[in-house]
Amino acid sequence: MKDQICTSRKAAELLGVTPRTVQLWADAGILDGWKTPGGHRRFSTASVMKLADDIVNGQHGSHDVPASSARPRGAEPVRILVVEDDKTLTRLYDLTLNSWGLPVEVILANDGYQGLIEVGRFNPELLILDMQMPNIDGFSVIEALKKQKLLKGMHLMIITALTEREVKEKVSLGPDVTFIQKPIPFLKIRNKVESILVSR
Numbered sequence: 798m799k800d801q802i803c804t805s806r807k808a809a810e811l812l813g814v815t816p817r818t819v820q821l822w823a824d825a826g827i828l829d830g831w832k833t834p835g836g837h838r839r840f841s842t843a844s845v846m847k848l849a850d851d852i853v854n855g856q857h858g859s860h861d862v863p864a865s866s867a868r869p870r871g872a873e874p875v876r877i878l879v880v881e882d883d884k885t886l887t888r889l890y891d892l893t894l895n896s897w898g899l900p901v902e903v904i905l906a907n908d909g910y911q912g913l914i915e916v917g918r919f920n921p922e923l924l925i926l927d928m929q930m931p932n933i934d935g936f937s938v939i940e941a942l943k944k945q946k947l948l949k950g951m952h953l954m955i956i957t958a959l960t961e962r963e964v965k966e967k968v969s970l971g972p973d974v975t976f977i978q979k980p981i982p983f984l985k986i987r988n989k990v991e992s993i994l995v996s997r
Contacts, residue, residue: 803840811845817945818917822848825913825933825941851914874902875993878921880912880938881905881956882930886981890925893983899990909933913941921951922993925986928957928964936967948973952989956981 805816808828812819822828823838828848830840879890887905894903904919906912910933916924928935935955942948954975955964961976970976977985 801842803842803845805838805840808840808845811842812849812917814917817947821917821941821945821947822913824944825909825937827910827913827933874900875923875990876919876921877901877903877923877925877990878912878915878919879903879905879925880907880909880915880930880935881925881927882907883927889981894986894990897987897990899987900994901990909935909938912938916942916947923952923954923989925954925956928955928959936964939968952993954986954989 803811805819805823808830809816809819819828819840820838823830823840828840829844830838832838877894879887879894881887881890884907887907891903891905894901904915904921906915908930912926913933915921926935926938935957939948939953948971952973952975954977955970956977956979957964958979960978964970964976975985975989
């Protein structure tokens with residue numbers, strides 16, 4: 798029976814991420830688990846392996862970057878994660894961001910569920926987040942990231958059809974969060990990418 802139950806550390810080893818990422822996914826409901834009376838997380842090996850299969854089958858490209866890897870420096874690409882459920886917009890993001898001639902690596906996720914998986918795998922420097930999505934929405938993504946204190950390590954741009962007031966009624970935004978209403982302001986995104994490159 799013991800080999801059918803995983804600790805956070807063992808689950809992290811099987812998934813190729815950090816234990817903190819496992820906790821993030823557990824908080825967001827991506828990975829089913831429970832807590833012992835002592836407060837330690839436990840997961841069934843079957844649920845961990847199912848998530849591992851989901852990650853492999855849901856890959857958007859070659860980006861096997863462990864969450865524990867160091868951030869790129871110098872001219873290395875800025876890692877950008879776009880979480881947007883509109884496939885037309887995700888294609889537009891992909892084509893536009895890669896057309897600038899800047900050192901960027903763009904990963905696309907079509908809902909909050911996949912977005913949180915990619916946060917753990919890809920460790921983005923810039924997260925571009927839509928708010929209204931099926932399953933896990935942008936609000937839940939932000940709360941999960943805040944709970945694991947992962948927002949401090951990345952730049953967050955909320956780009957949504959909602960008003961800033963509508964967003965702030967549901968979630969508090971820190972001073973480092975950029976809020977923009979759609980349509981997508983690609984010039985502002987480019988300026989943000991350039992500022993990240995300059996600040997390294």
